[in-house]
Amino acid sequence: MVAKFAMDDDGVVVVIGSGAGGGTLANELAQKGIKVVCLEAGGRHEIRDFVNDEWKSFSQISWLDKRTTSGGWRVAKDFPNLPAWIVKAVGGSTVHWAGASLRFQEHEFKTRTTYGAVEGANLLDWPVTLAEMEPYYDKAEFKMGTTGTNGIPRLPGNNNYKVLAAGAKKLGYSEFHTGNMSINSKPRDGRGACQQIGFCFQGCKSGAKWSTLYTEIPKGEATGNLEVRPNAQVLKIEHDAKGKVNAVLYADNTGAMHRQKARIVAVAGNSIESPRLLLNSASTMFPDGLANSSGQVGRNYMRHMTGSVYATFDRPVHMYRGTTMAGIIRDESRFDPRRGFVGGYEMETLSLGVPFMAAFLDPGAWGRDFSSALDAYDHIAGMWLVGEDMPRETNRVTLHATEKDKFGLPIPNVNFDDHPNDIAMRTHAYGRGSAVYDAVGATRTIHTPPYPSTHNLGTNRMSANARDGVVNKWGQAHDVKNLFVSDGSQFTSGASENPTLTIVALAIRQADYIADQMGKREI
């Protein structure tokens, strides 16, 4: 029985967003008997609605509301109004994520201690350690059915992986395999095994890939404690005279405004929309935005050092067959400043179909140099490079000075400049990526610049001390004790791993904390 809560029910927890953070938190709370209203800006598209067509799917599920960009990053030039490639739909970006589920390494929770003072970087240790996170990583992996954990076999490698693995072996890399993927290799949890469809980014048509859309959310709804409202764009979080949040103002798809009362509010709108909402919720009491006494809301925006290497071979590869992220080389994710940079990076296979390959291979390029690469499309293997980027105060989400959305609220601007460490890492990663393919006879390698950001992190970061960040070790706002941040924006630093597993682990942990604090009447 799906719950329906009244607008004036001030006993509910309002969760804003239904992705890895919000969707998981909503279900975890509902399982504990806590009443939850989950507000999702996008629509509810079920598995049957997904399409194996890159542009059609892009129009269907992407967050396309206008945003602006600034700074020296290439995305600002290539995609000035699309800084991020994320999802606006129930399930959030777990609809289009590739499924990679990697734990952070111990030192990645202690970057300031491990890396020292890096000039131009705003490094800070997490107020959480790997040891504290391990039980929650266990729970997250079990929940998501991550391959290579809990006795779940890894997925079989596809053609794209075979090329990567052969190159890795020739180079002497030691840790490469088909990954820790939250994609069923065998039927599990009411969902079938991967059919090697490809199109992981377009919504998994078999449901083998974990997404909150068809796991956490229906499970939460089945408890009778969770109501999910799609097409609910939150505009403002309101507070009482004591500075505790007490309601959320949102617009439905007809433009009608609603005010949902709340005992607790958890923000999980991804790292651009979450800080934007806090900034747009400024009031007389909080003139610089909600939870922003540190001035850190919107700052330290991270998007991972990224890039891709595509290589052409004289024999066919058909990289698009099977899982999009079909394997990983982990050797370069270690901390080893002898390489000329701090932090590390992962090398993960990636494939794009012809439409996206044309759009993203080298945005803006034309002529024979470009088209000849596409002529060899079925002979191409590809990998994505994803590594830790440096948090910087000046890399930030701000409210646009003049441009407003259809509700009259300022749209977000995303300013980003690569740190020299990011550039040194990218150069190294391009070189190693090419070497992997050269080792198996590549005839041409292409270094593809970053796509619009899929890993958006850090804009409401965790800190031990209230002056250094926005939330504490539980994701609870330093300034407002019944306000939480539950998405990747709470990351203190980005680590080299794909962020979803950590977002889910933090959400499970946060649910325990919220339930405990509610039980003690602390919030």
Added chain:
Amino acid sequence: MRVLDKRTRLNRRNFLKTSAASVAAAGAVSGGMVSIGATPAWAEGLTAIKPDAAKTLLVMVRDLYPHDRLGDAYYEKALASMDQEAAKDATLAGQLNEGAVALDTAARKLGNAPYAAIKAEADRVAVLKSIETTPFFRKVRGDMVVALYNQPEVWAKLGYEGASAEYGGYIHRGFDDLDWIKDA
């Protein structure tokens, strides 16, 4: 390994109506060899883009994304999608028609001939380079990289199979059939 037959099939439904003749001639790549005098049927079928502009734009789009094994029909179809947009947007229609004229002007300056009449691709590319920063060029480039490569008929030519869920994915259709790496 399961590889694909990339030959053009003439009986595809939904293919550009005017394409039959073009596809028949697909073996001979037109590019700069488009005849300047006559107005081809596909160009007359456009609404907002004028026939002369259409002929110039066709060569331009071929030069932007040259694939010698693709006949003109694929490029014409891509242009037709931009024409549909221009039919609803007078500003765009003006930009395209005027842009084609400006391209010819630039071509006469550098090559002493209208754009489509310049014989060598390298010479036409030099003309395109000279207008690379104009809004017209950027619009055509940006729209065409989507419209050209978003055609299932082009995918087949490039060895991409498109949607796979309805065929049961690739689990039994070659996701791991790569056979040229030993011990892979």
